[in-house]
Amino acid sequence: MVEATPAPKAPISPKRRRHAGFWRYVPYMVIAIVVFGFPFYWIIVGSLSSNTAIATGSIPLFPLHPRWANYRDAWAYTNFARQVLNTLIMAVAVTASQVITSSMAGFALARMRFPGRQALFIGFVATLIIPFQVIALPIFVLMANLHWINTFGALIVPTAVNAFGIFLYRQFFLTIPESFEEAAMLDGANPWQVLWRVYWPLAKPATVTLSLLTFIAEWNSFYLPFLFTETKSMYTVQLGLVAFQGEFATVYNLLMAATVFISIPVFVLYLMGQRAIIEGIATTGTKG
């Protein structure tokens, strides 16, 4: 952006004002960075400390003798490998099915005319305001009747559709010119082929955003797997972390080590797809 021209009445030039402003805002920046960032540093320091240091409250501000073995011990004490596998199966299946169901529904809502289209769209979006805790009990009863408790079916199927994804694809497909569709139709393609061969590849940004946000949400989800699993062999990572807390309540150094390695995949995904994640959250805010 071009630098703003100085306003006639401005008593000092914009450049000087910006400089003066900088020093005015430094304290706020420092406070914000310390408040939001320091806990992360402290968790890592804790994960590298000895438990005697933690118990006596004498952790050095900088870990001079980091105990990397804490990570190995935390990993070994529970069955995290199995829980990571369970979570990956759940998160990948939910993400894939949300991408498929959302792009199909979003395409129909954006590109096809049929009676009740608007009402249907509102019916989808309205589900976004319903807290899962409201509908969790009936879904639990349903899962129990299907004998799906403690299976992947219960972890995947109830979240296989998400109105956020439908909304995201609909908004994206609305921006694609109709000429694409007409050209493909003239070539003899049916709507199914138009969606997957013409529209879906163009909607890659929506797919990336939805996939990242869904995967992170599934990786972090607690209440649904908490209700729908029973045995440790079906636990997801967040349940594993809570079970770890149950067994080693005050062994904080190992607990913090487990917390750190459970959170790493989320940060890796964020660093890979930062823009898509931020834009995905922002679009719900500006167009919701």
Added chain:
Amino acid sequence: MVGQRRLRWWAALFLAPAVILTAVFFYYPMAYILWLSMHHWNGLSPVKPFTGLAEFRHLFQQPIFGLVIRNTVIFVVGTVVPSITIGLGLALLANRRLPFRSFLRGVSFAPYLVSFVSAGLAWVWMGSSGGLFDHLMGFLGFHPGNLVDNPSYALPYVIAMYTWKMAGYNMVLYLAGLQTIPREIYEAGAIDGLQDGWTQFRTITWPLLAESTFFVVIINLIFSFRAFSAIYVMTNGGPVNSTTTLVYYIWNLAFVQNSWGQAAAASALLLIVVLALTIGMVRYFTKESFRAS
């Protein structure tokens, strides 16, 4: 070209998976919870006798119910107001051309990325006796001990953790809103004598952020009402029920006390509250924007 009628079949085919799943996993459970709230059920028995509004009456008569409502209101107001205010402050800060602003953005958004379980566990440790907060408050000559074990501090402490986690999310929403405000408006305002930051904020930024604020308030209300894992991990609803909120109570009624009828009544209550708040917000907002235009 495909005929109009055949196109409708295609539309039905495309919509079928989403419609069926939404019906089975949103609308049917909503109807079922309203139905179940008027029936007595222990979670096992094959019969569910109709009891009218008795389950609601039993729920309201629970000695703990008043406390649950009080905790829920404190938790929701106590998390929504500061996390939005701090989020807006962060957005205003991160929207300026200051050095390290992308670092500021990344750091304050990071808490949103980790799970409530991880963040909750970390805060339990930081709030334990001999932990970080104990030390910091020790400088002020104050030793609160284990924060999550103290009935007076547990709820404020969970609220603090939740606010820490959500402020960065609100910052992202507000940053998107701030970027839609054209720079020229501030320049025009400067010509009209709007020089100092606070006047600029009050007369230009805040009114133009109304749409963002509307959305931010709704989404934060919904998020705060559904907060379960942070409470489960940090305090288990205790000590002495001081952190038992409505969603925690629903889970407790159904899965600990096996009072499914009352749990359904509490769920229905939550549904009604969330719907009423959202509809109220939408109506208030549409009325406001009418007045403005």
